[in-house]
Amino acid sequence: MLIKPITGFFLLLALAGHVYGDTCPEPSTFNPNSNGFTATDKSGRTWEGEYWLPEKPSFNFESATYITEVEGEDGLPKTVSQMSCRYGNIAMVLDNVTNWKATSEAWRDSKHCTKSISECSFAMGKVFP
Numbered sequence: 001m002l003i004k005p006i007t008g009f010f011l012l013l014a015l016a017g018h019v020y021g022d023t024c025p026e027p028s029t030f031n032p033n034s035n036g037f038t039a040t041d042k043s044g045r046t047w048e049g050e051y052w053l054p055e056k057p058s059f060n061f062e063s064a065t066y067i068t069e070v071e072g073e074d075g076l077p078k079t080v081s082q083m084s085c086r087y088g089n090i091a092m093v094l095d096n097v098t099n100w101k102a103t104s105e106a107w108r109d110s111k112h113c114t115k116s117i118s119e120c121s122f123a124m125g126k127v128f129p
Contacts, residue, residue, distance in 0.1 A: 021103040021121030024085030025092060027059035039092055047085070049092040058088020064120040066100050066111040083122070099125030 025039035025047050037049035051057045065084045072078035083094040101123045106115035113120035 022124055023117050023121050024061065024064050024083070026117065027061070027087060030059065030090075030092075037090060037092070041094075045094055047092040047094045049090050051090050053089045055089070057090050059090070060088055061117045062086040062088065063112060063114045064117075064122070065113075066097070066102075066122070068111070083124070097124045099123075 022041065022043055025041045027039075029039045029041070030037045030049065031039065035048075036051045039047045039049060041047065063086045065086075067080055067082050067084055069077050070080050080095070081097045081100065083097055083100070085092045102111075102113070103121045103123050104113075104115075104119055106119040107113045107122070
């Protein structure tokens with residue numbers, strides 16, 4: 001009798017990472033503005049996007065990357081904590097991410113994922129302004 005509740009509990013735990021994981025914003029949430037795009041993810045966070053080519057933008061998801069270091073304006077390495085999602089020629093970025101963690105096998109041991117939006121799910125803590 002106790003087996004059914006326990007089995008159901010473990011099934012919910014197994015699915016929770018995929019069902020409740022954060023993902024890159026869906027292209028249907030992209031809003032054009034003078035600088036590129038903004039988008040809202042399922043958790044209500046606002047992502048900023050750039051589009052830098054004269055051709056029509058592509059809204060096909062390509063990859064997600066967790067970035068911890070970029071080159072500063074002075075050419076020196078700068079520590080950051082941001083998510084970047086690529087959709088063809090569009091790069092959507094979420095800055096000041098804390099407690100980032102991959103939640104699917106698609107990331108393997110890297111901080112880069114090239115599967116689908118749902119397979120590139122992740123978890124993160126607060127995003128600070």
